[in-house]
Amino acid sequence: MNSIYNPLLESFEEAPFSKIKDEHYKPAILEAIKTAGKEIDAIANSQEAPGFENTVAALDFAGKQLDRVTSVFFNLNSAETNKEIQQIAQEVSPLLTEFKNDTILNKTLFERVKTVFEEQENLQLNVEEKTLLEKKYKAFSRNGANLPEEKQQELRAIDKELSSLSLKFGENVLEETNKFELQILNEEDLKGLPESFREEAKATAEAKEKQGWIFTLQYPSYIPFMKYAENRELRKKMSVAFGAKGFHGDDLDNRENVLSIAKLRHQRANLLGFETHAHFVLEQRMAETPEKVNNFLNELLEKAKPAAKREFTELENFAKKLDNIERLEKWDAAFYGEKLKQELFDLNDEKLKPYFKLENVIEGVFLVANKLYGLNFTEVFDVDKYHPDVKTYKVTDEYNEIIALFYADFHPREGKRNGAWMTIYKQQYIQNNQNERPHISIVCNFTKPSKTEPSLLTFNEVTTLFHEFGHALHGMLANTTYPSLSGANVYWDFVELPSQVLENWCYEKEALQLFAKHYKTGEAIPMELIEKIKESANFHEGMATVRQLSFGMLDLSWHGIDPTNITNVKAHEDKAFEATKLYPNVPENCMSTSFSHIFQGGYSAGYYSYKWAEVLDADTFEYFQEQGIFSREVANKFRENILSQGGTEHPMELYKRFRGKEPQPEALLKRAGLIPK
Template identity: 65%
Template sequence: MKNIPYPFDTPHGTAPFSKIKDETYKPAFEEAIALARNEIDAIVKNTDLPTYENTIEALDFSGEALDRISNIFFNLNSAETNDQLQQIAQEVSPILTAFGNDITLNETLFAKIKALYEQRESLNLTTEQATLLDKKFKGFSRNGALLSEENKNKLREIDTELASIKLTFGENVLAETHDYALHITDPEDLKGLPEGTIEAAKQLAESRSHEGWIFTLDMPSYLPFITYAENRELRRQLAVAAGQKAFRDNDFNNSEKTLRIAKLRHERANLLGYETHAHFVLEERMAQNPAKVTSFLNELLAKAKPAAEREFAQLSTFASELDGIETLEKWDGSYYSEKLKQQLFRLDDEMLKPYFKLENVLNGAFEVAKRLFGLAFKEVTNIDKYHEDVQTFEVHDDTGNFIAVFYADFFPRKGKRNGAWMTSYKSQYIKNGINERPHVSIVCNFTKPTGTKPSLLTFNEVMTLFHEFGHALHGMLANTVYPSLSGTSVYWDFVELPSQVMENWCYEPEALALFARHYETGEIIPQEYVDKIRESASFLEGMATLRQLSFGLLDMAFHGSDPTSITDIKSFEKSIFDKTSLFPDVAENCMSVSFSHIFNGGYSSGYYSYKWAEVLDADAFAYFSENGIFNKQIADRFKENVLSKGGTEHPMTLYKRFRGQEPKPDALLKRAGLL
């Protein structure tokens, strides 16, 4: 390939970010698609009888260059975008969608796959091969291979429009996030804010040539302000601004786009013979169908709602007694929760943050991975990166074998979307006897170091780092033959198990002792603080559970029934939130239009999976707790049966092989204090 020289002549074949110019992406995509098309044509035109090797295996290993370039480009479009990249994304997405459709709608190719699928019992396949054959057959049959020519064309039109509109949705949310700034010039308005937050706001104001302090909708700026600022009116302004992202009367309003995405998905599902988009999606999930998901969410709702209402009444009384607040509003929730937590547990984030220096927490995650899975992380400088803030590591096992490349990108900046995620630049797979190892990245938005302080994390941010690191371990420890079954390529309601189970180590004294040290004195976190962290773990858990359930129910409302009758997105959202909402509604706010997880990410009909995976992770960690949190035998079972297996078998089969039984929800309810 001449536009982006591939294969990459770099350490471990890593992405040569600094050598790729933005303007070369589109021609490189065209080149890579042509290469991939030739590989598909070779399978289609092969006159030999179809075999597993010349059809299924050849198909899974096709398009390697295209996959690598796509991964680089779309990861940068999330973590380091600019106007040019966004424009290229809009241009190449329809081309990629069309190419994908060309494959799944290719009748000759599907005929070969179908022939093999129908004789699968006599092919003597391994478990992994059988899973791949099943996945390929369903990938075609569920995405239009059985449609008439007219309906195939309709499907192409829907998919092309969806690809474009989802990108625009995400771009609008990013633009709205960066468009807002709360500029403060009166020091009185800073009352209650932590010193580090004030310093970061001052630094931001100076970088924009302003006097005073600037606060934004980026989480490291937004969360401390909404949690600690005594000025209620300013908290209101910031909260309303966050809640009306992509809902204002401007070019970035996502109302019509949100409805259009929901309606196109429904139309697509109907075209393929499914009742709704959720019926289509959930056929390939552990939960299986919308009825089961809704039942699961409502069952949790019945258990969580009484606790949430008690907690809300307690919080309201507290705010009234403390400050005479008559009605607790959304911009009061975090502020009074933190105050109540301080009163009940004598604990707050500012007490804990000095013990959670970012570098120490990262090294703590590495040490936990070493004790559980025998991994060693070594920071290196010879691997190219896309921004100076990114750190690069080589990962080896305890016998010195190279396991993975690991990237860590921790700080917010213009061109980087909010939130935290794990992603991959290269999948693991075995080809021609060579075990190709993965390149995995985690991306977060933590407070940058200031002139006087290193990056200090809240306890929630510590959990976020461990969560994304759990996803990374799932990618790094992959050990499968086929790329499409590797690492996190699992059922969506199983993918959160490795990430959520890792959060549990953050509460354990034995694990905290490895990394929770005061950044100035080196003192290990006092046991009384650890006890308070554990005691407060289920603080206001009913309210937190209700919030998560509201998002899952909203997702199912959009995707589990016919959305064509929805005309007003705000009133629709409110009707769904009514049974879970505790705070009064804010008229100018709408969450759906910035709900990137389901309208721009991969969680449509799948947001429930966070709670679903919590059942799995609580049950899995109970197994560790009962036998020692660094028990090597159990860690080996988890590595062998969950982390290394990817999507090679049904997740419940893998889970039961690890745990010896199906998961029970009791561990979650007990942990959350909801029993």
């Protein structure tokens, strides 16, 4: 133990955020790496004959302190970062990669795991133990344990460089997002923008001690601007800035990072005996191969493209009729889409937002979880937080047993990356007959309260909150023995099922009536608005589907081929988008240079999984609809077979146990209105 006090090296239940200073991180991580290394060595050099408990299970519980410290550090690097934290991340990431490789390439340790793996038939292991054994064995065999020494050194060098490059990629995207601002001084240029949104922009300008109104590339600022601003030139300016992140030929340019990451991943896959990075990744996914993924994406594209083309033509004609727009551009999409939606359904965000006060929506998602799973959420004020915006809740079940600690962080800040995600500060696991309960967090970027209004969510933000909360339930209701199989530690193309399925409740009258109440009058959302939400659910679903498929195809274009000869990121991307293209190309824009999901997050060769999981979620929700959306019987089956099981068994086996059959894509196509109901 260091003689200097370091809160991260103390034994802690809840993360001691208020006590942590930036200078604590690196020493704590170095010390925790040392401790974890000793634990690994003790397993590798044990004099006992290798067995499941003393080798495989012991390995899963090793490095617990390191997991806790790094989860705090990297979560804050996403949600509350600064230059110093980013610098520390660059310094410690290669060390963590090296430690991981030291473990994976430890011959003595691998021999012990291999011995247990080869003797498993005589060990009478249960399903979870068998899964853990296979997972541990593959972690070694798939990551270089069988390679000769010089190849292992090559692998180490690649991994080290990759960890540094992906961090740099993310830092550049964040800095680009924070750097841009559109300052408007002429009130005429605000035409079309709702009053609440103008007020927010005014507050942003005041906070920066500037005149007028300021709009940024943060989602709560960018998206409404693109939907409502009548000044087409300003929409273009915002759109081009958003699409050009990491594509300016300056020191924040990500093109070289993209090319290097793609090529290094390919080299790594080849080194390990795989044709491409996608072949390596998909071996441990439900989809299994790039061919299956391509077939899946192309099959959906075939169904969605005719609808997308019809919708695009309709939108083109509408924009021409309304404003004599000769050529529909990307910066027109949200604006005319919103206007057409209003004309067809008499529905817009401004009509809906008063019914979606953030606090009411939080209460609503808690009520849905209570009706389905008997969970209760009590806000607590004695839990340490990393920012005043964060809310903390104690989660209990019907018997008042502690289920989880839940953190929620809802508003944008400069130190927080864009988007929304679920994360974990402490895994659930069972050790020494003690069921350790998890600490789960969701992080979003929703509209802040203004001087005159509370935080009122758009309907899209409501579904985002339900989505992330679905992930959180997966973490909270985990009930497995081993930490690496707990909660969301599942095949990547299965991980979106719990999140996407929960979005369905946002469209249901029974659920909306629980929480959609006018923030001023308390009046429940009128039935006619609920009907319009339902009616408009498939508005431009063809275009939305094609857009999502285009991202999956772009991902595979980087990871499902040999990228060695790619020199021009933009040209490569344009070719990948050819089959899904609807809008004219924008030369100043490049998606790859800010596609954080695949170049910084965990979605490389996995972006298709959003659509894959939609098939599962539509099929799952169809079951709920048959039995009633608050059916405790179906909810219990979903909890017992999916949510609590984590990665203890192959997801298709879990799914079939829940549903009684394999998922049918028809449910998704019907819901999307792409085939008749």
